[in-house]
Amino acid sequence: MGLKAFRGELLSVAQDPREAGSEAVRHEADGLLVIEDGVILARGAYADLAARFADVPVERLDGLIVPGFIDAHVHYPQMDRIAAHGEQLLDWLERHIFPAEKAFAARAHADALAEAFLTELLRNGTTSALVFPTVHEHSVDALFEAALARRMRIISGKVLMDLGPEGLRDTPQTGRAESEALIRRWRGRGRLGYAMTPRFALTSSDAQLAEAGAFLEAHPDALLHTHLAENVHECAAVAARFPEAIDYLDVYDRFGLVGSRSVFAHGIHLSDRACTRLHESGAGIAVCPSSNLFLGSGHFNFGQADRIGVRLGLGTDIGAGTTFSMLHTAGLAYQVALAREERMDPFRALWLATGGSARLLGIADKVGALEEGQEADFAVLDAGATPLLARRTRDAALAERLFALQILGDDRAIARTYILGQCAWQRKPT
Template sequence: MSVRGFRGELLLVAHDPRDRADAIRHEPDGLLIVEDGIVVARGPYADLAPLYPGVAIEPLPGLIVPGFIDAHIHYPQMDRIASHGAQLLDWLDRHIFPAEKAFADRAHADGVAAAFLTELLRNGTTSALVFATVHPQSVDALFDEAARRNMRIIAGKVLMDLGPEGLADTPQSGRAESEALIRRWHGHKRLGYAVTPRFALTSSDAQLADTGALLAAHPGVLLHTHLAENLGECAAVAERFPDAHDYLDVYDRFGLVGPRSIFAHGVHLSDRACTRIHESGAGIAVCPSSNLFLGSGFFDFGQADRHAVRLGLGTDVGAGTSFSLLSTAGLAYQAALARGDRLDPFRALYLATAGSADLLHIADRVGSLEPGQEADFVVLDTAATPLLARRTTGASLAERLFALQILGDDRAISRTYLLGDCVWDKHADR
């Protein structure tokens, strides 16, 4: 049995601050007690320290927050980040599909998976919902590396029988490969599986129907896909499915809308779709960086809140331009403001931690450093750059947090911990 303590300024937002007055938990001088990777106590240092005599306590200068949880990201696209000159459908054809074909090679997938997970940890991201490619070995590569590092990762093989040559499966092969991956990986260590049709345009009706059957046969897995991201995409979906009420209805007709469904983007949603998302228990991974980069628009937080839609936050690399959920939270504020909404910095932190954990159905394990949860956390450096230091000196907690979201990035991540073990330290090589 290993018991350790971590002393420092603790901040967590376990619930949406819009809903609960007690959502924000702040301990200026806090103590986190971890036993065998699990949080067993959290609170003021003066109160807790006498209860744990003899326990080694490590002081952590900085702001300690739960590890960030990325609700939507593509690991095979990391080497195509910052690819110029196209909106969604053209960008896929020009940049992404050619890059994803390389993941037929397991050695290539292994190399990218290792670099990808290192980049997550360097940016303070400890859990993520991840797109792989159509190749089952791309999933094996990611899960092998994540298991080695003890990361909490959910992913799945992409289903796309209408994909281009070299990236197309069939309804039969997609089903068989997905079921084999579920048997191999779902529930292994800290790993989970997500059934992953790319989006409505890349699967036949037969594959979409079989995806619904696959979900019904495996009720513990997630459904992860894209929804109403870009106007050109929405128009193409409407043309292919003229009888559907809207984009969401396409998925609904095939049994893909339910409490474990995570839809990325949702920039262009009807009120009917938002009502249905709420009623079903599904949710949206908001991805402001990629929405701006691809010219897709600004997510409507006001509409989502009026319909009580569950939300999380995703970087959506490689259309997203940063692995940093701090930076992504800052862009979410700007996206909200563009539609007349004001995203509170504490709510932004909630969306990047406990909100995404709830969306991914892992809130019992991670997201708020509650006793019984896994000890995944990050130490933020509010003086990581000269400008951050100037802006945060003498500032209130809300001002410091907002400055980190607007001015911060990977440089503000001092340390990243998984299960109480430091797995990234920006000062280690200095």
């Protein structure tokens, strides 16, 4: 691909602004991003770099150039059940989600949904994601094949659920064997990564949870991806099934599933003890404000997590989540924090959707900050995408403009999405 450069307004947040302050924010009002073979070679003010790269072709991009969004928790099989009415978590799974996932017994169905799902990610500026498939082995193959063709950074792994409903049930032995086959088949290919994926504590036997822990020990490059303390009824059911456990997190801990590679979705109803254990282990939470609101699960406690030092990222949690837009999800994170009287700065919200999620998924050396040496995944945001956005952001300073994009923006605010320096999606002219 050689050398190429993009000129425009650049913004990224490489560290948590709560910890690093204003030093976390890197902004060039008139910047130059130089890319070589899909990797960022140089970044800085155009005036400082123009002479050095005078022979490199430069494309001007109008809009705010930010790192590609990183969705830390999303279910691709559930996209056709987005906006399914009327239930909280456990009933919603039974009524809407398990029937939808049973359709993945057909490989053609998985292929079609994988293509539609990845297109939707790109349309919303999302370039990397940690993705739940289904219990079917080929649901991972379908997703990975489609992601490999698009050169996207996708992490996924076969769902384990030997206590699941009829048609969505494996065994401890088949779950482990199929997971081993998948990681052998896909390890090292493109930008793909593997995650051991027990659905949640209620859908796996003790034997299967033990197998998941053994798999993680055997594969130090794999993540653990599951759900934790999302809904009060779920928490009560887990407590009833595991009366000997201290709390929900302790259930996973007893099987070797809590560590620096563990990503737990939600974590709304956690004790200080559990948060302290997350902090000490290096595990973290993918916060999913859209789905938590939609299912009536509650508001994530940013104050508690920050006080104890829990690692955080941000997820859409489609299909309980109601938007693929990580930009809008960042705005919902602000609103959820404010509901508990915690203020969230728009730069921190952007960090959660980019650098924070990258750190949580163990890929911060690769993506998330538009730094030299990182892969050139980025999105171009259009603050004039709608008449209201254009009016609200006219003559606005950077922080105010970013905040308005998070609150009022959605897929319409994504002008372009780039993967490894190549345009992978472009909004059609209106």
